[in-house]
Amino acid sequence: MTKQVQQLDRVIIRFAGDSGDGMQLTGDRFTAETAQFGNDLSTLPNFPAEIRAPAGTLPGVSSFQLHFADHDILTPGDAPNVLVAMNPAALKANLGDLPRGADIIANTDEFTKRNLQKVGYAVSPLEDESLSEWRVHSVPLTSLTLKALEELEISKKDAERAKNMFALGLLSWLYHRPTEATVKFLETKFAKKPEIAKANVAAFRAGWNYGETTESFSVSYEIRPAKLASGVYRNISGNQALAYGLIAASVQSKLPLFLGSYPITPASDILHELSKHKRFGIRTFQAEDEIAGVAAALGAAFGGALGVTTTSGPGVTLKAETVGLAVTTELPLIVVDVQRAGPSTGMPTKTEQTDLLMALYGRNGESPVPVIAASTPSDCFDAAIEAARIALRYRTPVILLSDGYLANGSEPWRVPETADLPDLSVEFATEPNGEDGSYLPFKRDTETLARPWAVPGTPGLEHRIGGIEKADGTGNISYDPDNHDKMVRLRQAKIEGIDVPDLTVDDPDGDARVLVLGWGSTFGPIAAAVRRVRKTGGKVAQVHLRHLNPLPANTGDVLRSYDKVLLPEINLGQLALLLRARFLIDVISYNRVRGLPFKAEELAAVIQDVIDSE
Amino acid sequence: MSSTESLNGKGLALVPKTEAVQTLKDFKSDQEVRWCPGCGDYAILAAVQSFLPELGLRRENIVFVSGIGCSSRFPYYLNTYGFHSIHGRAPAIATGLAASRPDLSVWVITGDGDGLSIGGNHLIHALRRNVNLNILLFNNRIYGLTKGQYSPTSELGKITKSTPMGSLDRPFNPISLALGAEAGFVARTIDSDRKHLQGVLREAAAHRGTSLIEIYQNCNIFNDGAFDALKDPSTRDEITVKLEHGRPIVFGTGENERAVRLSPDGGVEVVRRSEVAESEILVHDMHRPDPSVAFALSRLDDPSFEHVPIGIFRSVDRPSYDQLMAEQLEAASAGGTGSLDALLHGGDTWRIG
Numbered sequence: 001m002t003k004q005v006q007q008l009d010r011v012i013i014r015f016a017g018d019s020g021d022g023m024q025l026t027g028d029r030f031t032a033e034t035a036q037f038g039n040d041l042s043t044l045p046n047f048p049a050e051i052r053a054p055a056g057t058l059p060g061v062s063s064f065q066l067h068f069a070d071h072d073i074l075t076p077g078d079a080p081n082v083l084v085a086m087n088p089a090a091l092k093a094n095l096g097d098l099p100r101g102a103d104i105i106a107n108t109d110e111f112t113k114r115n116l117q118k119v120g121y122a123v124s125p126l127e128d129e130s131l132s133e134w135r136v137h138s139v140p141l142t143s144l145t146l147k148a149l150e151e152l153e154i155s156k157k158d159a160e161r162a163k164n165m166f167a168l169g170l171l172s173w174l175y176h177r178p179t180e181a182t183v184k185f186l187e188t189k190f191a192k193k194p195e196i197a198k199a200n201v202a203a204f205r206a207g208w209n210y211g212e213t214t215e216s217f218s219v220s221y222e223i224r225p226a227k228l229a230s231g232v233y234r235n236i237s238g239n240q241a242l243a244y245g246l247i248a249a250s251v252q253s254k255l256p257l258f259l260g261s262y263p264i265t266p267a268s269d270i271l272h273e274l275s276k277h278k279r280f281g282i283r284t285f286q287a288e289d290e291i292a293g294v295a296a297a298l299g300a301a302f303g304g305a306l307g308v309t310t311t312s313g314p315g316v317t318l319k320a321e322t323v324g325l326a327v328t329t330e331l332p333l334i335v336v337d338v339q340r341a342g343p344s345t346g347m348p349t350k351t352e353q354t355d356l357l358m359a360l361y362g363r364n365g366e367s368p369v370p371v372i373a374a375s376t377p378s379d380c381f382d383a384a385i386e387a388a389r390i391a392l393r394y395r396t397p398v399i400l401l402s403d404g405y406l407a408n409g410s411e412p413w414r415v416p417e418t419a420d421l422p423d424l425s426v427e428f429a430t431e432p433n434g435e436d437g438s439y440l441p442f443k444r445d446t447e448t449l450a451r452p453w454a455v456p457g458t459p460g461l462e463h464r465i466g467g468i469e470k471a472d473g474t475g476n477i478s479y480d481p482d483n484h485d486k487m488v489r490l491r492q493a494k495i496e497g498i499d500v501p502d503l504t505v506d507d508p509d510g511d512a513r514v515l516v517l518g519w520g521s522t523f524g525p526i527a528a529a530v531r532r533v534r535k536t537g538g539k540v541a542q543v544h545l546r547h548l549n550p551l552p553a554n555t556g557d558v559l560r561s562y563d564k565v566l567l568p569e570i571n572l573g574q575l576a577l578l579l580r581a582r583f584l585i586d587v588i589s590y591n592r593v594r595g596l597p598f599k600a601e602e603l604a605a606v607i608q609d610v611i612d613s614e
Numbered sequence: 615m616s617s618t619e620s621l622n623g624k625g626l627a628l629v630p631k632t633e634a635v636q637t638l639k640d641f642k643s644d645q646e647v648r649w650c651p652g653c654g655d656y657a658i659l660a661a662v663q664s665f666l667p668e669l670g671l672r673r674e675n676i677v678f679v680s681g682i683g684c685s686s687r688f689p690y691y692l693n694t695y696g697f698h699s700i701h702g703r704a705p706a707i708a709t710g711l712a713a714s715r716p717d718l719s720v721w722v723i724t725g726d727g728d729g730l731s732i733g734g735n736h737l738i739h740a741l742r743r744n745v746n747l748n749i750l751l752f753n754n755r756i757y758g759l760t761k762g763q764y765s766p767t768s769e770l771g772k773i774t775k776s777t778p779m780g781s782l783d784r785p786f787n788p789i790s791l792a793l794g795a796e797a798g799f800v801a802r803t804i805d806s807d808r809k810h811l812q813g814v815l816r817e818a819a820a821h822r823g824t825s826l827i828e829i830y831q832n833c834n835i836f837n838d839g840a841f842d843a844l845k846d847p848s849t850r851d852e853i854t855v856k857l858e859h860g861r862p863i864v865f866g867t868g869e870n871e872r873a874v875r876l877s878p879d880g881g882v883e884v885v886r887r888s889e890v891a892e893s894e895i896l897v898h899d900m901h902r903p904d905p906s907v908a909f910a911l912s913r914l915d916d917p918s919f920e921h922v923p924i925g926i927f928r929s930v931d932r933p934s935y936d937q938l939m940a941e942q943l944e945a946a947s948a949g950g951t952g953s954l955d956a957l958l959h960g961g962d963t964w965r966i967g
Binding site: 232303449466 | 630643645672674675676677679682689690693694695696697698699700703706707709710712713714715717718734735739741746789843862939942943945947949950951952954955957958959960961962964965966967
């Protein structure tokens with residue numbers, strides 16, 4: 001039978017199953033195949049915080065969504081075209097997101113009476129009419145996998161566990177993905193267990209062959225490679241890009257990187273990644289708690305290292321006092337906050353933009369800290385370098401905001417040429433700077449207002465710093481009222497004077513009256529929404545903030561030059577509050593705090609509403 | 615022998631030495647000392663300032679890190695590098711510094727409130743981790759800088775402003791705590807005995823890894839006389855149990871001379887010397903790998919203050935964290951140091967255009 005091949009410009013697939021079904025790995029592999037094939041892509045892993053919630057239940061469902069296309073795309077997609085449901089819970093949890101007419105590939109072996117009961121299905125939805133508006137492909141994935149592996153000497157349990165690779169094989173056939181890299185990956189991953197490697201490869205191939213021979217799939221699909229800017233590409237997640245950015249900052253500054261960190265979702269992968277790269281002289285220190293993580297990083301910075309701590313919101317609250325110490329001792333320090341849903345423990349694996357005000361103001365005293373935010377997974381690389389630039393040049397802690405969506409999401413990244421990376425080298429103080437040959441640790445650079453950085457081991461520059469207010473210049477303890485007022489203002493002026501590029505507005509025709517402003521990870525959904533609106537003739541301008549403190553100098557002018565400014569945020573209007581206070585502009589807030597990124601369609605409708613209300 | 619082992623007993627091996635002759639004056643900063651007149655901290659400062667020259671280190675390679683409290687002002691008065699940080703966090707800050715700079719001699723100054731209350735977690739983890747640090751814990755059994763509340767080493771029932779009817783929580787014994795955390799070097803000394811204090815500092819500096827030195831320190835404003843029994847000539851010799859490596863543990867004078875021996879329940883007990891055979895007397899071995907006997911000795915002053923051990927309870931060599939970390943970095947770089955270009959281009963890549 002010759003099967004039909006259909007051309008598509010984009011597809012959104014969601015793999016969903018039990019936490020133990022290996023859906024994240026399946027998604028990662030399909031992503032790798034897709035990246036290698038040359039499509040543009042964007043991913044959205046979505047998993048419970050529990051490592052193994054009770055099997056077959058709704059809270060235990062883990063999913064991985066992948067959007068890939070023959071053109072450049074900006075989000076992991078709103079609604080899947082295909083859902084792979086490994087059990088009834090996965091179907092039930094995800095059906096609501098699935099538009100009518102979409103494909104459902106269901107593992108019928110798991111639609112047992114017991115599993116159906118667990119999620120409240122009285123009758124199997126595969127057997128009644130409830131799914132008649134979707135295209136259902138009933139595939140006994142588990143038994144087909146077992147059958148394919150019956151010759152191998154492995155346990156039934158191990159054989160069953162390979163069913164995710166069967167599913168991957170089937171999907172790889174369906175979308176014409178290259179397979180060699182997955183085979184190689186499995187052989188490497190299970191190098192120490194050759195039988196398991198063999199089983200996974202066999203299941204993967206069986207899935208592919210099943211697609212080719214079965215009658216339940218009469219069509220396969222081709223999505224041509226995307227025409228992206230020329231260069232070398234790789235797929236990268238936000239956390240990996242951030243770790244690479246920190247390594248690059250260490251290389252470019254010629255300072256050893258010291259990471260003090262305490263494991264926390266969704267930031268731990270940065271610690272894991274940096275721990276692998278000791279060849280770069282990187283010291284990773286898993287501290288006893290969040291406070292010790294940042295304190296050790298600050299201690300290392302006092303000694304001349306590029307000090308970094310990585311965490312998420314709950315950790316930032318604990319680090320606040322030490323960040324204040326870094327503010328007043330004016331030492332460089334990078335604090336990475338991979339935001340997650342709060343308050344308190346909140347929803348550790350879900351995304352949010354709710355730490356902005358804490359980053360800006362969550363410390364005692366007048367304690368200004370530069371804050372920057374990454375906008376896409378690969379942008380985390382550049383954001384990390386920018387955080388290091390500011391920290392080193394201005395001798396200040398910098399808070400770098402990422403979030404769960406960026407951290408775990410991935411996209412193709414055009415690998416930069418190392419020659420194009422900025423030079424971040426610093427000059428330590430080596431000579432006395434006082435008129436009488438003394439060393440003044442708080443005598444400032446006239447341009448940047450940064451103080452000198454004299455590291456222990458430098459003869460003649462022995463000095464003491466600390467959390468008590470310091471006399472301007474000498475750094476001696478001072479309770480003088482006027483000196484304190486002066487120091488408070490100097491520290492503020494230093495941060496306000498940070499060199500930050502102006503905003504560039506995207507407004508192709510130059511005649512939009514509505515501006516959509518965003519910061520952080522909403523970049524993709526906003527940009528995709530703006531595209532949709534423009535496609536239907538709507539006029540809308542877009543601008544996105546990397547620097548939240550200080551804001552670009554032209555921010556007020558940009559905001560004032562539009563009739564309306566729309567600001568979508570995954571919080572209750574934190575940046576909006578600031579902009580209203582600072583520029584007296586009544587921005588229109590759009591807020592959803594669902595632990596998930598915005599959808600492009602949703603934002604497009606909001607933008608259109610604002611345009612229509614003009 | 616690995617390079618780690620070769621550093622055992624050489625806490626300062628990687629710190630550059632100076633040829634210059636140093637004196638106490640070299641270590642005095644230009645800052646006015648602002649403790650209360652009569653504070654025990656003065657004696658400790660003078661002892662440290664006059665001790666540092668004998669190490670022969672380059673002054674710029676010495677760093678004092680402190681937390682918050684009266685004792686934590688210490689770094690300001692020493693002409694070395696210094697970091698007066700925040701409450702309880704000095705061990706963590708010093709850990710980052712010492713782990714990344716093995717060429718520094720790093721000293722932590724803390725107190726019973728700073729180190730055992732708000733910073734208790736950092737202290738025990740520093741001790742188990744064994745970074746090359748010397749921690750001086752000034753124990754005056756009271757909160758001084760906040761004006762006289764009870765501390766985690768105050769005796770049970772302590773009457774203070776915050777406990778007018780007496781404190782309800784049992785105190786920490788800092789030596790027992792440190793031994794429980796399996797610290798490699800644990801000692802106790804006293805502010806008024808400069809010779810003993812300096813002797814302990816000497817051994818601590820030579821120890822590679824984290825050393826904890828509890829210094830009994832008198833707060834003459836809020837807890838005056840807390841350690842008088844150890845200072846008063848009429849009682850001093852009767853209650854001070856001097857621990858000296860290789861020597862039988864005996865104390866007291868005349869008819870009151872007593873000895874320490876192992877007891878059948880696994881602890882140690884105090885007996886009249888006249889009633890015990892010489893061979894039964896416990897000979898102090900600070901290098902004993904197992905900390906149990908040292909722990910038992912640390913209980914001698916608890917709960918009453920009848921016999922108080924002073925000296926080095928434990929001095930056991932094990933690899934220091936900073937050295938092990940340096941070895942991992944070295945091992946990882948055996949095939950050459952990292953190339954940023956190779957890193958960024960690693961993994962599965964593809965070319966467009």
